[in-house]
Amino acid sequence: MMRTSSGFALRFPVTLAVAGMVAVAVPKGGLGAPSENLACTLLTEADAAEIMGGKVESTSRDENKEYGHASCGYSFVGFKSVTLNVWRLKTEQEGVRRLQSVEKDSKADFKEQMNIDVTVRRIEGLGSSAVWVFTEGEEPRISQLDVVKGRYRLLTNVFGVSDTLGISKKLAQRVLAKLP
Numbered sequence: 001m002m003r004t005s006s007g008f009a010l011r012f013p014v015t016l017a018v019a020g021m022v023a024v025a026v027p028k029g030g031l032g033a034p035s036e037n038l039a040c041t042l043l044t045e046a047d048a049a050e051i052m053g054g055k056v057e058s059t060s061r062d063e064n065k066e067y068g069h070a071s072c073g074y075s076f077v078g079f080k081s082v083t084l085n086v087w088r089l090k091t092e093q094e095g096v097r098r099l100q101s102v103e104k105d106s107k108a109d110f111k112e113q114m115n116i117d118v119t120v121r122r123i124e125g126l127g128s129s130a131v132w133v134f135t136e137g138e139e140p141r142i143s144q145l146d147v148v149k150g151r152y153r154l155l156t157n158v159f160g161v162s163d164t165l166g167i168s169k170k171l172a173q174r175v176l177a178k179l180p
Helices: 012-016 038-042 045-052 092-114 164-176
Strands: 056-064 069-076 080-088 119-122 129-134 143-149 152-159
Touching: 038 056, 038 069, 038 080, 045 056, 045 069, 045 080, 045 164, 080 164, 092 119, 092 129, 092 143, 092 152, 129 164, 143 164, 152 164
Parallel strands: none
Antiparallel strands: 056 069, 069 080, 080 152, 119 129, 129 143, 143 152
């Protein structure tokens, strides 16, 4: 995982490596049970299929309990996919600080490390703070919606659809409604 000069992990390596995630078991349990993949609990296959408008072809899961991180990705026919990354934070303020770093550093980080020009836009009305990082017409396409609510940080990545922000917002709203 790449890190910025301020020490925060960059989000785009996860975005571009969805196909390489390792599958893990997702036992039944309540929200936040130590053995479950929180991202797949918050964004179910049924949620993803309904919002993306198609049948899920494959699912990928990954967890890093040391960093309080889980991710869940769903792929669809026609190179469409959605990934949800979730971090459990010590405090909500930690998440707000990280989003401030995303807002401040993303342009330089993507340009320096991938030679991609991104646009960064604050999004109102989602969680306590939300930032959208995206490209317009460039390959690889980047569309990441980063949201903080309480002690959770969510990052959605949507590919293969024309309205990436609209789909990202629907996904985030669905997930935010399930958080305590």
